[in-house]
Every structure is written in C-alpha cells, then in structure tokens.
Amino acid sequence: MSRDYRGIEIQKVGVKDVHLPLRIEQKEGGYQTVLGNISLTASLPRHYKGTHMSRFMEILMEWSQRGLSVRHLHGVLEEAKEKLHAKRSEMTVLFKYFVPKLAPVSKNQSLLDYDCEFTASLNGHTYNLILGVVLPVNSLCPCSKEISAYGAHNQRGLIKVRVRFKPKEYLWIEDLIALVEQQGSCQIYPLLKREDEKYVTEHAYDNPKFVEDILRDTILALRGEPKVTWFEVEVENFESIHNHSAYAYHNEELSWSLPE
Amino acid sequence: MSRDYRGIEIQKVGVKDVHLPLRIEQKEGGYQTVLGNISLTASLPRHYKGTHMSRFMEILMEWSQRGLSVRHLHGVLEEAKEKLHAKRSEMTVLFKYFVPKLAPVSKNQSLLDYDCEFTASLNGHTYNLILGVVLPVNSLCPCSKEISAYGAHNQRGLIKVRVRFKPKEYLWIEDLIALVEQQGSCQIYPLLKREDEKYVTEHAYDNPKFVEDILRDTILALRGEPKVTWFEVEVENFESIHNHSAYAYHNEELSWSLPE
C-alpha cells in the first residue's frame, strides 16, 4: 500500500450499489431471502493512498454465502475495520421485505412489500444501528371532507421511519410496522374483496388525516417505544388533486440512560 | 471509415441521453424553453464498421443553438441521414412542458407540468412523427363509491397518450391535452383554494371511473380527432388502497386516405 502525503484522513471509502441476496430473520421464525442493495465503507488513515477495494467484496461475498442477517452486521463491520486497518466502518443495506396482511373483513391473506433499510456503523467499539421502514398508507384529506357535500380526496402516502436503538436492543421490522401502519387514514392491502373495499373506504372516510396528523401520530407512537433513542419521520402524500406531494418531516433525540 | 465484413446493416446507432435546452413553440404564441433528453440515431450500412458519433453531437449542438422546435425535427433527421450516409434516421425528445391551468372556481392560474415526447423518423423520404403526452388526473373508483355508505377511494392516475399524424398534419400539445384531460374523474391543478378543492372533490365523486372507463373514453376522444392515424393509450392508477397500480392499455390504427 503506497503512502499518501496530502494529510487527509478520509471519512468513508468503499463500495456502493452492490447487489446480493440476503437472509432476513422473520419475527414469526425462519428467514426471508431478500435482494439487498449494499454499501460498505471504512475510514482511511491519512498515510494510506488507497484502500483495498477487493477486500470489501470478499467480506460481502463470504457473509452473503453464510446468510447475512441483521445479527451479523456487527461482525461484518468488525471484519471490515480489521482487514482495512480502519477506525470506523459503516454499512447500509436496502431491501424490500414482505409481511403477510390479513384483509380487514374477509381475512384473505396477501403479502405486502415494504422498503427497508439497515444502517450500521462501528466507531472504535461503539456500535450503532438504524432500522428504516417505508410504509404505504391511505391518507384522506380532512379539509376536503369538511368543505365538500360528499366525498373527500384521498391518495397513497408513504410514512418513512428511521429509528436508532439503545445498546443491545432491537425492534423486529414487523413490530416497527405494527407501531406505524395505523397512523394513516387507513392501511393498505395487496388483496381486497368487495366487503374489504367497503371497510377500507369507510374507515378512511372516518379517519381523515392531514400529512401533519400522520406525522404527529407517528411521533407519539415512536416516543412510546422504550427501545428507541432517536427517530426520524417523513410523510409524503402523492396528492390526488395535484401533481406534487404534500410533505412533512421531523426528527427527535429521546432522553434515556443506561440501566444501572 | 473502415470496412466491416460481418454483413449486417444496423437498424439504429447513435447517441442517447443527451441533455440540451430546447425551445418548444406554444399554441398561444412564443416559445417555451425546456430541458430535452434526446436520442438521435441513424441506420448503418453493412460495409461500414462504425458510425461518426461526433457528428450526431455536432448536429444536435447546432440545432440547439438555433432553437430546436418540433418544426425542425424533419431538418435534423435529413441532416443526420445525409451526414451519416444512412437510409433512416430517428430522434426521440423527452421533456417537461408547462401549460397554465385555471382553478375551476377561483380561476387562479398556475402552471402544470406534463411529460411530453416527440419521436420522429425519416425512412428514405417518408417522415413520421409521434407526439406523446402524459396527463396526471384524479380517478375515483365506481365500485368503492357504490358499495360504501360514504366516501370512495380515489388517487392520482396517469393517462399516457401517443398519437401519429397524417402527413402535413400536427396537433398542438395544448390541443392533445384538451382532448384528454377531461377523461379522468377530475382534472388536476397545482394551485387550489378552498372553493376549488370543494369543486374538485365533488366533481370527482360525481364522475367515478374505472381505469377501463378512462381508457375507453380516451379512445373515443382520439378516434374523433381527424388528424390522427394511429394512437396508443396507457392508463395507470396509483391505487390509494393498494401498493400496486391498476393498469390498462390499448392501441389502434385508424383508417384514413390521402385527400385527392
């Protein structure tokens, strides 16, 4: 490895947009094979001219073969830090994850896809994990309902949640979804029969929510989850009466202390 | 230019994803400067190993400086055919185009953006022009309205229309929009005040349409336009109760004869 004389320690260098199959542990047991889009980086000391790019891929290929799950992210980052002589390493994994949904009346089961994210970092011995989930929901406009003789415009919206955990704590993707999926005007389902569609339509009409309401209710739900130390929420409604989105954003650090 | 011995005449070779500013003529007069995403290709005779890639860019740069408009596409294709010793040349231009919309009640004016496309080809002396426009609309589900005690799910939908013209004929983008924008449950507007939102909500509720209805009504509208010889329609509704789209497609060749 040749020396560098510019005197700059690089914060992150590595590989991005690596696609690999991964196994994600399911709350109900077993694993789900997903398509991962991965970036893996490490810091680079100032006296090194370049990192070892092929080592990042060797690490990812090995872990992928063994079945990479969220439990292994810490191990991947340890290995990256060590093999690359780095102080810090970081990894982001993006994937679609499927969770069974029961239609509200017929109870027909179908699979709904959620965009998920793990972002893990290791700074010295400090490990940090962020879980992100994007939840599609229905949002129905309270103003439209109030001022109109009948009807109310509604649309698909996305609640994007990212949470950070206390050390040793973790929330199943399924649990984070359960916490947030009720914060829209109504949940979304891949498969709905007539009786379900009636329920969904009326339920949304009975629960009109602005983008601000969805954001605030999601904030309250996340504040109530004791495993979480920080969160970030974005809500985006693809307005059905406009060609742009209504949008709201909030993040919050929650105060907590290590158990004695 | 070196010879090729594989005996294959290539149908299209050229440049793709070239971004350039373009001027588009407006129906109301004057020009609108847009951001064009352009591809320009020509056929390649079997005995040529390669085309002259830089000539495509020279042609585009020159026309762009003069203010490239739909009237000039024929000239661009003639020049491409000639400079590249080709039998055929083809050009596709994708751009966002703005049209003023008056809110239905307040009459407030705002600019709505439409994704547009020109695809022009010159085969020997036969010139062919396709105009494409994507119209965002509101669609409200008739089934949801019928079975529910109140409300009805609705969502943003896209009507994607592509039309081919009789020789010497042309339809303004504004005219194609006017023909199609009423085929959804309600039009979409960038800026709506309370009285407008009431109108839009009620109007959509009074005009429930399946994706099939929007498609069929658009087909009827296009069949009635005498300048058009072929069209293609796609309708996609971003269902507010699902995480997938409802979709319909149709194309049609219209019978016509050259005027004697």
Added chain:
Amino acid sequence: MSRDYRGIEIQKVGVKDVHLPLRIEQKEGGYQTVLGNISLTASLPRHYKGTHMSRFMEILMEWSQRGLSVRHLHGVLEEAKEKLHAKRSEMTVLFKYFVPKLAPVSKNQSLLDYDCEFTASLNGHTYNLILGVVLPVNSLCPCSKEISAYGAHNQRGLIKVRVRFKPKEYLWIEDLIALVEQQGSCQIYPLLKREDEKYVTEHAYDNPKFVEDILRDTILALRGEPKVTWFEVEVENFESIHNHSAYAYHNEELSWSLPE
C-alpha cells in the same frame, strides 16, 4: 358485472408493479428466490364495464406461495384467461438474478447480478415466451486506442437481449448469458484480485469494440442459436469521456419451420 355500451374491447387491463417473491429454477439445479416486479393483464370483452381486479391478485398470491417459476407462467396465463373470461392474457416479470462468476486468473468466485425479464402471453391457445437479460460488460473504444500513443477510454456498457423461442423450447438464463457475455471487450466481475485486474485490463485493450461491434457480434451469436425465432438487442455504453451514451439497436425475425 355491469354492461358497457361503448363497444370497445380493451386489449389489456390488470395490475402493474406488483412486488412478490418468486422462485427461479437454476440451470445447475435448485431454485433461486428473487424479488419479482410483476404485471398481469387480460383482454376485456366489449360488453363488460370492468374487469375483476382482485382476481389478478388472488392468482398471483396463490402462484407465489407455491413457488412461481418460468415453467408455471403458462398455467398462470390459462388461469387468468379463464377466471377473467378473456381471449388473451399477458404477464411480465422483472427480477434480478444472480449467477456465480469465476475471476479469470485467481478463480475466486463471486455473484454477479443480471436484470432479467420474462414476458409471456397467451392468445387463445397460442403461447408466447420472451426471455430478456441485461448483461453489464466492459467496452473499450477502438478509435481511442488507435489514435492515442497510450491508453484507450473504456466504460461500463449494457447488452440488453430479448429472445423469443420456438414452441416447447427454452433457453436457461445461464445459457443466454454464456452466449452474450463474451461480446463486449471484456467481461465484468464483482470480485477481482490484482492478477485478475491485470488480465481484465489487458484483455479489454486487446479486444477494442465499438458499440456497433458489440451489437453485430451479439447478433451473430443469437443467429446461431437454433431455439430462438426472434431477438432484439440494445447496446448502451456509458461513455467515460462524455455525459451521454453511445447506443445501438437491432431486432430480427429468424426463419424457421416446425419439425415434421
């Protein structure tokens, strides 16, 4: 189902952008679980106002649970045709598929991802299957090599191939990849050690190819495959000296007759 009086038989109506896990049969045996992006449509007779959207999802959910593979596409389309009283049904499945690659010198194994497509249609009893694969390759410019004292610009390119088969015939994704992956200047690998990188660099420099060369060599390879009756090839090079792509396209119907 209510009647329609507009007299228009719709060519395609159904669902689009449905995400589901699928199992794809591997040439070497076993199945690979992939993330599918699916559209499923059927024609709609003129007297029906609307199709049964939920049936499309029921069909997809059932087949997905059983492990949907390319062998089952015919069955899915039969079921869609029958349950929706349609003359024609069509399905497109897009997915990333992984194939192990051995580095050229070190023989290290890694997984390369290919964007793949199945498009199947059933028109009456006529079944039609198209397989599409997008292959990333390295392309090195012959002109740049020839005119320069040293070096030659090269870049990532994509060879997009779509093939249609004779009745009862099929080509493994792996076999189509093997046919096409050598048509660039050099193959691409996720994991390369130093000795591999030397090989790849020199091999590309020894095999300079224009976008036209890659297209023509791919055409020759596909013409030589007796199971194929039609193909379409696109080559796109993300030029490293420009901010646009060099592009070439060709399609061909191959003459063939049913065996007596």
Added chain:
Amino acid sequence: MSRDYRGIEIQKVGVKDVHLPLRIEQKEGGYQTVLGNISLTASLPRHYKGTHMSRFMEILMEWSQRGLSVRHLHGVLEEAKEKLHAKRSEMTVLFKYFVPKLAPVSKNQSLLDYDCEFTASLNGHTYNLILGVVLPVNSLCPCSKEISAYGAHNQRGLIKVRVRFKPKEYLWIEDLIALVEQQGSCQIYPLLKREDEKYVTEHAYDNPKFVEDILRDTILALRGEPKVTWFEVEVENFESIHNHSAYAYHNEELSWSLPE
C-alpha cells in the same frame, strides 16, 4: 385554522416535487431558463393543526413568474415564514444547468449539463445557503495502469460537491465547477473530434486517480476557497470492470471568523 392538542411543533411541512421553470443567473451575464424540482417547507407551531398548503404554491407561482433566481431565495423564505406564521422555512431547488465547454484541442464548443442544487433555509433571521453541483469526470485506475502491460480501466465518475458560504458570500456555479472539474483523471466533454479524443485518452492515462485521490484533491481545492465555511464531497466511480461503484465521502467544517 383549527387548534392542535398533541403539543408537537413540526420541524418541516410543505410541498415537495413541485416542477416549475426557473431563471438562473449566469456568470457570463444573462439568465438561463431551467427546469426546477422544488420543495418548500416551513415549521408549524404546536397549536396549529395544519399549515396552509395552497400558500406554498401561491408563493412559488408568483416568484416563478417574476423569474426566480438564487438571489431571490431569501425573499421566498421570508415570505413563506411570514405567510405561514413560522419560525423557520426551507427550500430546495434541483435543476440541470448547462455550461459551455471548449474541446481541449479543436476548441469546438458544446454544452455540458450539471445537476445542481440550491438548499436555502431561514431560521429566525439566520439565512443559510448551500450550493451543490454534480460533476461528471473520467477516472482512470492507478492500480490497473501499474500492474498491466498496457491499458488501464477507466470509467465515468461523479464528483458531488455541496458547499455552504460565509454570510453575504456566494460562488457562481461556474466557479465551483472550475474549482472541481480538474480533480478527476480528465474532464468530460459532449463533443470531441479525433484530436480531442486523443488528448483526452492520453491525459487520463497520464493522470491516474483512485476514488480516494479524486476525493482528497477536491478537499484541498475546497479548503482553498475562502468564501466556503463547510463542504461535503462524494465521489462515485461507475467501475467499468465491476457492476458496482467505488465510493468515497467526506465533509468538513472550515474555521473562519466574521471580518471586523
């Protein structure tokens, strides 16, 4: 405006993905009309249930008609803060901007497109402006050059730079480009004749740079610009021998003091 009782002040609420034409002032004089993708948000006091979404659009439509430029962003944010009774407002504008490039030898002129960003925020009376530019460059791998008997793999890379300014200071897009465009192995041009292509090929071969080198050299260039108080650099190389990217990231706060 109805009251809210959840006690949460929302950090940002407003509109997103609004498309409008904008005028950007050019260094050489005059304005360039661009296609803007805009988000405009404001904070929402805890006692308000919802913001006035239509006011965001009214503000944007008015400024767009007058010709919105970077000089006006402060005024837009003042107006948004006032009309929405907010403590903070924020705006992000994304657009493609064209700058003429002279080919290195032939001096032929062509227009190169750069993805640009303005992010401006107003917190009380504190105004903050970030300018972002994405520069496409050629990057040639030093390792590949060193270990190979001839040739070297190279590819298109992107240098993404975001800078924050001292109060009252500003850098022309053109000036930021000039500072960064030389940090790759070679610049990129839309139009190159043979003599230019020879120059570009050889120049890149004479200037091999890792993703780390491009990052560090860009850092040094930005540290030397006295108007800048903070910057962020990302470099992404679309490796021509892999199907993933090499990636590096760094950000830095520069120490500075207000002039006395």
